[in-house]
Amino acid sequence: MRPLENEIKEVIIESLDLEDISIDDIETEEPLFGDGLGLDSIDALELGLALKKKFDIKLDSNSEESKKHFYSVRTLADFIEQQKQGAA
Amino acid sequence: MTITTKLTLGVLSSYCWIDENTLNGTNCSESLLKFSDLDAISLQQIPPIKRRRLNGLSRMAMHSSLECLQHAKIEPSDVFTVFASQHGELNRTVNIVNDLVQNEDISPKDFSLSVHNASLGLFSIFNKNKNVGTSIAANHNTFGFALLESYNILKSNPDKKVLLTCFDMQVGQPFDRLQPRPEPSYSLALVLSLEAEQTVSFTFDRNGDTQKHAMSVPPLALSFFEFIQGNQLTLQHQTPDTRWEFSKNAV
Numbered sequence: 001m002r003p004l005e006n007e008i009k010e011v012i013i014e015s016l017d018l019e020d021i022s023i024d025d026i027e028t029e030e031p032l033f034g035d036g037l038g039l040d041s042i043d044a045l046e047l048g049l050a051l052k053k054k055f056d057i058k059l060d061s062n063s064e065e066s067k068k069h070f071y072s073v074r075t076l077a078d079f080i081e082q083q084k085q086g087a088a
Numbered sequence: 089m090t091i092t093t094k095l096t097l098g099v100l101s102s103y104c105w106i107d108e109n110t111l112n113g114t115n116c117s118e119s120l121l122k123f124s125d126l127d128a129i130s131l132q133q134i135p136p137i138k139r140r141r142l143n144g145l146s147r148m149a150m151h152s153s154l155e156c157l158q159h160a161k162i163e164p165s166d167v168f169t170v171f172a173s174q175h176g177e178l179n180r181t182v183n184i185v186n187d188l189v190q191n192e193d194i195s196p197k198d199f200s201l202s203v204h205n206a207s208l209g210l211f212s213i214f215n216k217n218k219n220v221g222t223s224i225a226a227n228h229n230t231f232g233f234a235l236l237e238s239y240n241i242l243k244s245n246p247d248k249k250v251l252l253t254c255f256d257m258q259v260g261q262p263f264d265r266l267q268p269r270p271e272p273s274y275s276l277a278l279v280l281s282l283e284a285e286q287t288v289s290f291t292f293d294r295n296g297d298t299q300k301h302a303m304s305v306p307p308l309a310l311s312f313f314e315f316i317q318g319n320q321l322t323l324q325h326q327t328p329d330t331r332w333e334f335s336k337n338a339v
Contacts, residue, residue: 018137021136052193053193
């Protein structure tokens with residue numbers, strides 16, 4: 001488990017008002033949207049904004065790529081690491 | 089406009105929640121508080137994943153609506169709905185405008201919940217209610233005109249029941265200075281029908297004498313709730329432009 005993955009889970013819980021859910025309740029590889037955690041399209045936008053603020057990343061809201069990045073906590077962590085390496 | 093004919097409605101159930109933390113400087117009477125729910129809202133009936141979308145105004149409206157319906161043993165999916173709020177999502181809108189001014193990104197969640205009928209929409213979605221829903225704002229007369237709208241709906245659908253929920257958050261900065269005195273955050277829910285054991289008649293006069301208007305009367309909804317819970321047989325309530333009169337009818 002990368003520390004980044006826990007940080008992302010914290011952002012998810014805080015930005016989406018998931019008051020009754022803890023970090024351990026979010027599976028790193030489970031889908032965030034639809035069947036998994038059950039988040040919806042407004043959550044996707046809200047989460048995108050929160051991740052942008054927290055990790056200073058660039059997001060293209062319309063691309064198919066973004067959809068892949070937002071699949072799970074793991075794919076988000078991969079994406080953020082990739083962006084940071086690109087910037088470094 | 090004057091309605092001199094008495095309009096009569098049955099009140100099947102009533103439930104009022106008031107935010108104890110917003111009572112400072114308001115003129116809520118002891119008896120109003122005695123009849124009202126002042127506890128923190130938990131909304132345990134709604135699963136957490138859905139409940140998180142209810143904050144502030146929608147949370148209050150949902151709480152008093154569900155409690156009122158439960159008390160009357162009426163399914164939330166069965167009623168016609170009238171949701172009334174003088175200020176609506178004013179505080180949320182002020183936050184959004186502040187973010188815009190400071191060139192901050194706007195929260196999509198705040199934006200999606202900032203419309204006046206957001207609370208009504210959430211109520212209908214969460215309770216799978218597919219009936220007619222009306223969202224009303226009418227300044228100081230918001231509750232009165234919501235009552236009139238409920239009456240109209242019931243006259244067209246005599247076998248139905250109307251859930252009337254009237255609610256407002258305490259107005260925050262900067263608009264709080266426009267109010268003569270603060271009003272509490274509250275949500276009043278009523279289940280109405282044309283006939284019931286307890287019926288209330290009302291009339292109103294739009295040429296009300298503004299001189300007589302007390303600058304600090306509580307919101308009409310709260311005066312009405314105190315009236316139906318208490319022993320008084322009549323209530324006169326003067327807003328800046330309208331005089332409302334209510335009377336209880338003997339069974």
